[in-house]
Amino acid sequence: xxxxxxxxxxxxxxxxxxxxxxxxxxxxxxxxxxxxxxxxxxxxxxxxxxxxxxxxxxxxxxxxxxxxxxxxxxxxxxxxxxxxxxxxxxxxxxxxxxxxxxxxxxxxxxxxxxxxxxxxxxxxxxxxxxxxxxxxxxxxxxxxxxxxxxxxxxxxxxxxxxxxxxxxxxxxxxxxxxxxxxxxxxxxxxxxxxxxxxxxxxxxxxxxxxxxxxxxxxxxxxxxxxxxxxxxxxxxxxxxxxxxxxxxxxxxxxxxxxxxxxxxxxxxxxxx
Amino acid sequence: xxxxxxxxxxxxxxxxxxxxxxxxxxxxxxxxxxxxxxxxxxxxxxxxxxxxxxxxxxxxxxxxxxxxxxxxxxxxxxxxxxxxxxxxxxxxxxxxxxxxxxxxxxxxxxxxxxxxxxxxxxxxxxxxxxxxxxxxxxxxxxxxxxxxxxxxxxxxxxxxxxxxxxxxxxxxxxxxxxxxxxxxxxxxxxxxxxxxxxxxxxxxxxxxxxxxxxxxxxxxxxxxxxxxxxxxxxxxxxxxxxx
Numbered sequence: 001x002x003x004x005x006x007x008x009x010x011x012x013x014x015x016x017x018x019x020x021x022x023x024x025x026x027x028x029x030x031x032x033x034x035x036x037x038x039x040x041x042x043x044x045x046x047x048x049x050x051x052x053x054x055x056x057x058x059x060x061x062x063x064x065x066x067x068x069x070x071x072x073x074x075x076x077x078x079x080x081x082x083x084x085x086x087x088x089x090x091x092x093x094x095x096x097x098x099x100x101x102x103x104x105x106x107x108x109x110x111x112x113x114x115x116x117x118x119x120x121x122x123x124x125x126x127x128x129x130x131x132x133x134x135x136x137x138x139x140x141x142x143x144x145x146x147x148x149x150x151x152x153x154x155x156x157x158x159x160x161x162x163x164x165x166x167x168x169x170x171x172x173x174x175x176x177x178x179x180x181x182x183x184x185x186x187x188x189x190x191x192x193x194x195x196x197x198x199x200x201x202x203x204x205x206x207x208x209x210x211x212x213x214x215x216x217x218x219x220x221x222x223x224x225x226x227x228x229x230x231x232x233x234x235x236x237x238x239x240x241x242x243x244x245x246x247x248x249x250x251x252x253x254x255x256x257x258x259x260x261x262x263x264x265x266x267x268x269x270x271x272x
Numbered sequence: 273x274x275x276x277x278x279x280x281x282x283x284x285x286x287x288x289x290x291x292x293x294x295x296x297x298x299x300x301x302x303x304x305x306x307x308x309x310x311x312x313x314x315x316x317x318x319x320x321x322x323x324x325x326x327x328x329x330x331x332x333x334x335x336x337x338x339x340x341x342x343x344x345x346x347x348x349x350x351x352x353x354x355x356x357x358x359x360x361x362x363x364x365x366x367x368x369x370x371x372x373x374x375x376x377x378x379x380x381x382x383x384x385x386x387x388x389x390x391x392x393x394x395x396x397x398x399x400x401x402x403x404x405x406x407x408x409x410x411x412x413x414x415x416x417x418x419x420x421x422x423x424x425x426x427x428x429x430x431x432x433x434x435x436x437x438x439x440x441x442x443x444x445x446x447x448x449x450x451x452x453x454x455x456x457x458x459x460x461x462x463x464x465x466x467x468x469x470x471x472x473x474x475x476x477x478x479x480x481x482x483x484x485x486x487x488x489x490x491x492x493x494x495x496x497x498x499x500x501x502x503x504x505x506x507x508x509x510x511x512x513x514x515x
Contacts, residue, residue: 006345008354028385035382039373111368113345113360114386181293266348269341270283 014262021115032122055082056137066202073204076147080233082138084201087228091167092192094127098171099178099185116265120175124168152231159228166224166250172257176264179271195221220249274320279352281313281338312338314493325470327480327501329508330490336473340440358437366424372416376407376426379415383430397433405429421448428456435463441472477509
């Protein structure tokens with residue numbers, strides 16, 4: 001092993017340094033992401049099948065409850081519902097998880113040096129894997145309902161990348177907030193709950209009264225969901241304007257999140 | 273070599289604890305937030321040569337653990353400069369860095385990654401680590417089924433498998449049963465003879481004297497005295513029998 005030199009007075013800016021360290025510790029990030037997955041399903045009988053079953057069951061319940069309501073406006077309602085739901089759950093569940101993870105990881109973060117972003121990146125990575133796996137049950141529903149499949153599906157990797165970038169940025173911002181203020185976790189939970197009903201996930205945007213639908217473009221979650229849902233449900237590539245807006249939003253969020261997180265990272269060991 | 277120049281670690285403590293955003297906003301609107309500064313380390317300078325074994329002593333709250341954290345890169349000094357050369361390996365408290373649902377084998381990789389080793393490295397060293405720990409067939413059982421001694425042995429085996437240039441020991445000398453204690457003490461001696469620098473925090477004057485050649489006496493975040501271990505420890509804890 002090469003001789004490492006540490007000089008607290010000579011360090012590249014945290015913005016860069018954290019990234020370099022994260023690359024060095026990449027095996028740790030992968031291990032942690034994998035362990036979250038393993039832990040979650042280790043002691044359950046159906047194991048990994050829960051990941052496939054869960055979205056299916058959720059869709060069936062909601063489709064039975066609301067399917068009749070949107071029969072004319074949204075044919076193949078389960079496809080509309082599940083594609084929106086998967087994108088929504090990926091973004092919100094992952095960010096909610098990261099807010100708790102700084103506290104879970106504090107034992108280690110206080111005792112030994114590891115890149116402070118390790119936990120956040122691992123959780124988002126794990127969420128991304130879950131998201132990818134849950135596309136399988138979605139595909140199953142598409143096949144069963146004989147929903148048309150077009151080449152627009154090839155756009156999905158771009159959608160997923162933009163969603164992941166946005167989620168990582170948001171996760172970094174929120175996990176920083178969670179270290180400084182305990183109640184930020186509760187506040188965010190309320191935002192997510194309200195957001196689920198305020199965002200057209202279960203219903204089409206046309207249902208909203210005109211006064212509200214004008215504000216919809218300001219809902220970042222809606223942008224992201226549309227980006228993922230359009231290629232699947234509408235068999236079309238999203239508007240160029242929508243793609244551009246979502247991409248700019250996602251990368252701006254990541255930039256902001258990374259800046260805030262790495263600037264506060266030195267404080268974390270004091271605060272946790 | 274470890275060198276500290278005028279190192280200060282300052283904690284800002286709000287006058288009243290403000291745990292929520294709501295309260296923070298209210299306070300901020302009212303009149304701003306007042307802080308008290310607490311100096312966990314206050315303008316500390318010293319240097320330790322390669323191969324030295326230094327015991328850090330002092331009452332609770334003197335800044336011993338903070339000093340170790342500054343050296344281990346966990347905390348960055350508020351002021352001053354820390355320089356050192358080589359890999360720093362802290363011996364972690366029992367179970368830190370372990371995932372109790374995972375098997376011992378999976379935890380060897382996890383612990384290794386926490387210490388900054390790659391997966392490839394750990395694959396090569398797995399057998400040696402398992403052998404030293406004496407865990408045997410339990411290596412494939414979840415760590416939650418281990419006794420605390422077994423967890424400690426495995427942790428020690430991973431942390432010390434490769435000789436670090438700087439070893440940090442914070443009150444975790446007594447690991448495992450008598451047999452393993454001998455084995456671990458022998459390994460630490462071996463490190464010392466091979467040129468590792470060792471830092472020990474302990475409240476036991478006897479073990480400090482047995483292990484160290486120099487002692488650093490901290491009080492209120494400042495160096496009270498630093499010098500040959502016997503002289504310092506005898507002043508710090510008079511009446512304790514010397515060996």
